[in-house]
Amino acid sequence: MTDTNDTRHYAPTRRDYVKYGGALATGGLLAGCADDDATTAGETTAEPTDGTDTTTAADSSYSVTMAPVGEVEFDAVPERVLPYYPISAGATIALGHGDAITGIGYDKQLFGNTVDYYYDALDGVSFEWEELGRVTPSGEPGTLDTELFYELxxxxxxxxxxxxxxxxxGWSEADIEAIATDVGPWFGNYYSRTNASPPACEGDYEYYGLWEYIGKLAEVLRERERYEALKSVRDDLAATIEDRLPPAEERPSLAIVAYSGGTFWPYDFTQDGYLWNHVRPFGATNAFTTTEGGPGSDGAYDYEGMVEAEPDVVLRYWGTALGDTFIEGREAVLNDPLAEEVPAFRDGRYYPSGHGMQGPVMNLFQLEMTAKQLYPDQFGAWPGYGDGKRYPSVPEDERLFDRERVTNVITGDFE
Structure with missing residues (x-):
């Protein structure tokens, strides 16, 4: 279980460390974790709690608790933030703190294009990622630039x-503690994406649903009201989807794949974790369930395998960030001699899909997008990929959530 007595006072950051020349002490960084009973909690109902908020008129400190980091105390709302993944970058922007972002991770262009694809569809909201630092050196996805953590x-x-x-x-506990002590704390829960067991942490690990996790980030940024306003949009959208879904026997078989040069790598979108939050509500059957290779992403399929799977719809995972690469790949897929034997390809139902490391705005658009791709009769037809740079224009009477309402929340007009 998470040790709620393991409170860490992290905001004297490195700036204060340098100013006062003192050593900042921390305990063991990884607090314990919670029971397995929590593995599916909070997917649609969780809200950020007050945690152990200690704010008073004379003391602005507060604390937030989340596995595996335990209880982390802040002296003030963070003014400089490293989100690394799109889920935390998108949440930081949506919660009104986009200007606090100093850097991002892994492929910078794919990362930026992923978030831009959705935010560019909202008037008055943008994500300026080009000048941000990148803590994963180009061409070295398995490394992090330690010095840049100090510079940022x-x-x-x-x-x-x-x-x-x-x-x-491959960081050591000492490496992790050094950044937490000298610069600022760690606050993340990566393995909730698929509810996988962390290979490097002992004991159990608590898992969070997508909006529960976003709620934890909202606690750090002191944006409970914004979070609740955004979540109300998501709850309304989820209710709309549930009300209009056709009976189970009328739902399509679905394949979600990565694709390159005639090879398809499948994803098991039925597994636990927030990675498939934008797909799970639709109750589609994984087309690879009955094939010899199975539904997971460990195997690969050629066109003959796709003929065997017979998917009614094929979604290209992370296709929304690929632009011309997806457009050219789609043309090649649909023009293959065997395409006529694959129902989805024969009917032109091969679409770009989103990315599972999704912040709140991404989640809203990706739910709408998936609804239209899978069930055009119930939710209106998917309007197509457009130029591949931004979410396509949807007629106002066919939108499944209110763009202006979301924009107002992000910009602070939500009372």
Missing amino acids: DNDVHFLDPCLLRSSSF
């Missing part, structure tokens, strides 16, 4: 220390 001097790092300790990055 963030008040909080939205990254999971269990991920840092895994073979993906």
Whole structure:
């Protein structure tokens, strides 16, 4: 269980450390975790709690608790933030703190294009990512630029220390503690994406639903009201989807794939975790369930495998960020001699899909997008990929959520 007595006072950041020349002490960074009973909690109903908020008129400090980092105390709302993944970047922007972002992770262009694709569809909201730092060096996805963490001097790092300790990055506990002590704390829960067991952390690990996790980030940024306003939009959208879904026997079989050069790599979108929050509500059957290779992403399929799977709809995972690459790939897929034997390709139902590391705005658009791609008769037809740079224009009477309402929340007009 998470040790709620393990409170860390992280906001003297490195700036104060340098100013006062003192050593900032922290305990063991990775607090314990919670029971397995929590693995599916909060997918649609969770809200940020007050945690152990200690704010008073004379003391602006507050604390937020989340596995695996335990209880983290802040002396003030973070003014410099490293989100790393689109989920935390999107949440930071949507919660009104986009100007606090100093850097992002992995492929900078794909990252920026992923978030831009949705935010550019909202008037008056943007994500200026081009000049941000990138803590994953280009061409070296398994490394992090340690010095850049010091140069960016963030008040909080939205990254999971269990991920840092895994073979993906190979950091030691000492490496992690040094950044937390000298710069700012870690605050992330990476493995809730698929509810997988962290390979580098001992004991159990608590999992959060997508909006529960976003709520934790909202607590850090002291944006409970904004969070609740955004979540109300999501709850309304979820209710609309539930009300209009056709009976189970009328739902299509679906394949979600990565694709390159005639090879399709499947994803199991029926697994637990927030990665498939934008697909799970639609109750579609995984087309690969009955094939020899199975539904997971460990295998690969050629066109003969796709003929065997017979998907009614095929979605290209992360296709929304690929622009011309997706457009050209789609043309090649649909023009293959075997395309006529695959129902989805024969009917032209091969669409770009989103990315599972989704912040609140991405989630709203991706739910709407998936609804239209899978059920055009119930939700209106998907208008097409357009220029591949932004979410396509949807007629106002066919939109499944209110864009202006979302924009107003982000810009602060939500009372």
